[in-house]
Amino acid sequence: MEKKITVLPGDGIGPEVVASAVKVLQVIGKRFNHTFHLDYAAIGGAAIDQYNNPLPDETIAKCEASDAILLGAVGGPKWDNNPPELRPEKGLLKIRKHFDLFANLRPVKAFPSLLASSPLKREVAENVDLMIVRELTGGLYFGEPRKKTDAGAIDTCVYSREEIERIVENAFELARLRRGKLCSVDKANVLDTSRLWREIVEEKKKQYPDVETEHNLVDSVAMKLITNPGHYDVVVTENLFGDILSDEASVITGSLGVLPSASIRGDNFGLYEPVHGSAPEIAGQGVANPAATILSVAMLLQYSFGLKDEAAEIERAVAAVFDDGYYTADLAQEHTRSLSTNEWTEKVLNEIDASF
Amino acid sequence: MEKKITVLPGDGIGPEVVASAVKVLQVIGKRFNHTFHLDYAAIGGAAIDQYNNPLPDETIAKCEASDAILLGAVGGPKWDNNPPELRPEKGLLKIRKHFDLFANLRPVKAFPSLLASSPLKREVAENVDLMIVRELTGGLYFGEPRKKTDAGAIDTCVYSREEIERIVENAFELARLRRGKLCSVDKANVLDTSRLWREIVEEKKKQYPDVETEHNLVDSVAMKLITNPGHYDVVVTENLFGDILSDEASVITGSLGVLPSASIRGDNFGLYEPVHGSAPEIAGQGVANPAATILSVAMLLQYSFGLKDEAAEIERAVAAVFDDGYYTADLAQEHTRSLSTNEWTEKVLNEIDASF
Numbered sequence: 001m002e003k004k005i006t007v008l009p010g011d012g013i014g015p016e017v018v019a020s021a022v023k024v025l026q027v028i029g030k031r032f033n034h035t036f037h038l039d040y041a042a043i044g045g046a047a048i049d050q051y052n053n054p055l056p057d058e059t060i061a062k063c064e065a066s067d068a069i070l071l072g073a074v075g076g077p078k079w080d081n082n083p084p085e086l087r088p089e090k091g092l093l094k095i096r097k098h099f100d101l102f103a104n105l106r107p108v109k110a111f112p113s114l115l116a117s118s119p120l121k122r123e124v125a126e127n128v129d130l131m132i133v134r135e136l137t138g139g140l141y142f143g144e145p146r147k148k149t150d151a152g153a154i155d156t157c158v159y160s161r162e163e164i165e166r167i168v169e170n171a172f173e174l175a176r177l178r179r180g181k182l183c184s185v186d187k188a189n190v191l192d193t194s195r196l197w198r199e200i201v202e203e204k205k206k207q208y209p210d211v212e213t214e215h216n217l218v219d220s221v222a223m224k225l226i227t228n229p230g231h232y233d234v235v236v237t238e239n240l241f242g243d244i245l246s247d248e249a250s251v252i253t254g255s256l257g258v259l260p261s262a263s264i265r266g267d268n269f270g271l272y273e274p275v276h277g278s279a280p281e282i283a284g285q286g287v288a289n290p291a292a293t294i295l296s297v298a299m300l301l302q303y304s305f306g307l308k309d310e311a312a313e314i315e316r317a318v319a320a321v322f323d324d325g326y327y328t329a330d331l332a333q334e335h336t337r338s339l340s341t342n343e344w345t346e347k348v349l350n351e352i353d354a355s356f
Numbered sequence: 357m358e359k360k361i362t363v364l365p366g367d368g369i370g371p372e373v374v375a376s377a378v379k380v381l382q383v384i385g386k387r388f389n390h391t392f393h394l395d396y397a398a399i400g401g402a403a404i405d406q407y408n409n410p411l412p413d414e415t416i417a418k419c420e421a422s423d424a425i426l427l428g429a430v431g432g433p434k435w436d437n438n439p440p441e442l443r444p445e446k447g448l449l450k451i452r453k454h455f456d457l458f459a460n461l462r463p464v465k466a467f468p469s470l471l472a473s474s475p476l477k478r479e480v481a482e483n484v485d486l487m488i489v490r491e492l493t494g495g496l497y498f499g500e501p502r503k504k505t506d507a508g509a510i511d512t513c514v515y516s517r518e519e520i521e522r523i524v525e526n527a528f529e530l531a532r533l534r535r536g537k538l539c540s541v542d543k544a545n546v547l548d549t550s551r552l553w554r555e556i557v558e559e560k561k562k563q564y565p566d567v568e569t570e571h572n573l574v575d576s577v578a579m580k581l582i583t584n585p586g587h588y589d590v591v592v593t594e595n596l597f598g599d600i601l602s603d604e605a606s607v608i609t610g611s612l613g614v615l616p617s618a619s620i621r622g623d624n625f626g627l628y629e630p631v632h633g634s635a636p637e638i639a640g641q642g643v644a645n646p647a648a649t650i651l652s653v654a655m656l657l658q659y660s661f662g663l664k665d666e667a668a669e670i671e672r673a674v675a676a677v678f679d680d681g682y683y684t685a686d687l688a689q690e691h692t693r694s695l696s697t698n699e700w701t702e703k704v705l706n707e708i709d710a711s712f
């Protein structure tokens with residue numbers, strides 16, 4: 001297979017973790033006989049510095065000419081006081097909208113060897129294996145009117161039937177490939193957008209009689225994600241609820257630094273990035289944990305290129321390195337020495353090489 | 357002191373837990389020489405059944421003639437398929453709006469003897485003592501336009517400067533009475549209402565130089581509430597974020613069934629209710645945990661009547677009963693026998709009597 005990937009290193013630790021992930025991508029390419037052509041482009045703060053634009057046209061053009069996008073992270077204190085249009089995260093919001101990447105998939109799965117880092121009791125966190133499916137291009141994030149004056153401000157939450165239908169279908173399909181359970185999250189006791197959301201889930205579920213479907217209110221899910229996270233398989237929700245709940249869920253298993261994400265649309269095109277941010281406080285020190293970005297490459301191979309064995313091999317290698325007791329500083333436990341970004345990446349590369 | 361309280365038992369376990377709380381209120385009145393006049397009225401499902409209205413005018417009139425309101429809980433499957441205007445929670449939303457109860461205070465404090473029930477590790481949960489201050493009468497809950505058609509739906513998030521100013525001031529004042537720390541939560545990287553919110557906090561903080569103030573994004577707080585809940589003192593946020601975060605926070609200490617809340621306005625009038633719902637599945641069995649409603653009476657005495665010693669005595673008695681190893685079924689641990697609602701309430705009453 002021959003594919004083009006646009007790589008957007010971004011800010012902070014972005015370039016470091018992306019460099020690691022690219023090494024893993026290339027070794028997988030070699031081992032499985034694929035050619036991945038990489039093209040680098042600017043986004044976020046780096047793009048503001050160079051082009052005065054968090055998402056330059058040149059970057060869009062490169063992404064349009066490729067089969068998938070790998071992103072590091074954006075943001076940092078340097079740009080915190082910029083006007084809204086010149087902030088790094090605007091690049092992220094724009095790329096999602098421009099490419100209509102409406103489905104944000106965020107898997108949260110316990111690595112047994114990382115549970116010691118979880119704030120939750122082992123018995124609560126150990127069997128967690130859930131996927132949050134967040135609508136990514138609608139709702140309060142993009143609705144008009146939005147306005148701020150000195151006297152007041154307004155934001156608008158809008159959803160069309162089509163926008164809800166496509167994300168709900170996506171979630172049902174994913175549930176079918178997993179354990180066949182779907183929890184749809186809304187605030188239907190208060191919001192009209194949620195009432196429509198709930199109606200559409202009720203309609204669609206007739207086409208998925210094999211999927212066990214439930215509705216739950218966002219406040220209630222915010223509790224149950226902590227008291228009984230093992231209950232969930234696929235959780236589908238709108239943009240802002242998904243932002244909050246997926247970040248909440250990311251801490252369950254103690255593996256925040258190792259969580260990948262995919263932002264995809266109807267065809268196979270997608271953007272892949274770690275869940276964590278740009279961590280400017282540790283940037284440039286060579287100590288960042290590259291696991292989340294490496295696992296984002298696995299999602300890229302699986303969802304955009306349909307390469308399941310290749311994705312599974314990356315996941316296996318990462319888990320094996322953790323099981324062998326190798327951690328970067330963020331996960332190192334009392335009795336373990338922490339590895340640098342490069343040292344840890346070498347372990348993963350060796351693990352993949354050794355399996356051939 | 358002589359005061360009038362309107363009691364709204366509501367649905368499900370509401371009447372049972374309210375009956376317990378009223379007993380505690382009366383014994384405190386006797387011990388401290390106060391007269392509390394109680395007047396009962398209907399709200400929620402009970403009011404729909406009797407008046408076809410979740411908040412009858414008669415109930416409003418009684419509340420207007422009193423100094424504070426004590427509420428049990430509303431809702432249940434019986435009314436789940438009613439149209440929006442005839443649903444129990446509409447009664448709750450209307451009473452908040454009618455009386456302009458804009459500040460919802462939700463304290464979360466660890467009871468050492470309940471930590472075994474927490475999903476969090478003991479060392480994470482044990483020193484938690486935080487207060488969420490949620491704006492309760494604005495934002496997406498009440499903004500216009502709101503509309504649902506078959507083709508799409510819309511909700512509107514609106515805040516005026518005054519609405520933000522009064523809740524922010526309220527939170528600063530509370531922080532000053534507590535440990536002097538305030539975390540303001542918004543989504544200022546995306547929402548215009550959040551940008552105004554953040555500006556107003558920046559302005560107000562000049563009047564509270566003794567309060568240590570920080571801003572944090574809602575997604576980030578959703579994580580940190582679980583990884584490091586001990587970090588927080590007072591957390592202030594808008595209506596919907598507050599709904600989600602306060603429910604999330606309620607599970608930290610394992611004491612969801614014992615959390616009280618206050619919904620107040622500028623003068624001393626307020627509505628007090630347990631954080632938990634109407635739990636229809638256990639209603640009428642005499643097994644409900646009345647602790648949250650009893651502690652809501654403590655908040656009522658403190659915030660509406662300024663009776664600090666009386667409030668402290670209730671809190672002391674409840675903690676003492678837990679420390680003695682007495683629990684209702686929801687909290688009972690393996691080796692303990694669980695008490696009925698009435699038995700447990702007796703323990704609290706005896707504890708108060710014994711201290712005089």
Ligand SMILES: CC(C)[C@H](C(=O)O)[C@@H](O)C(=O)O
Nearest residue numbers: 089090092093243545546575
């Ligand atoms: C940076 C921010 C705009 C973004 C969001 O809210 O979507 C981030 O929190 C995320 O979840 O990817």
Ligand SMILES: CC(C)[C@H](C(=O)O)[C@@H](O)C(=O)O
Nearest residue numbers: 189190219445446448449599
């Ligand atoms: C019942 C519902 C409308 C209500 C809310 O969302 O405010 C409840 O969740 C609460 O927090 O009191």
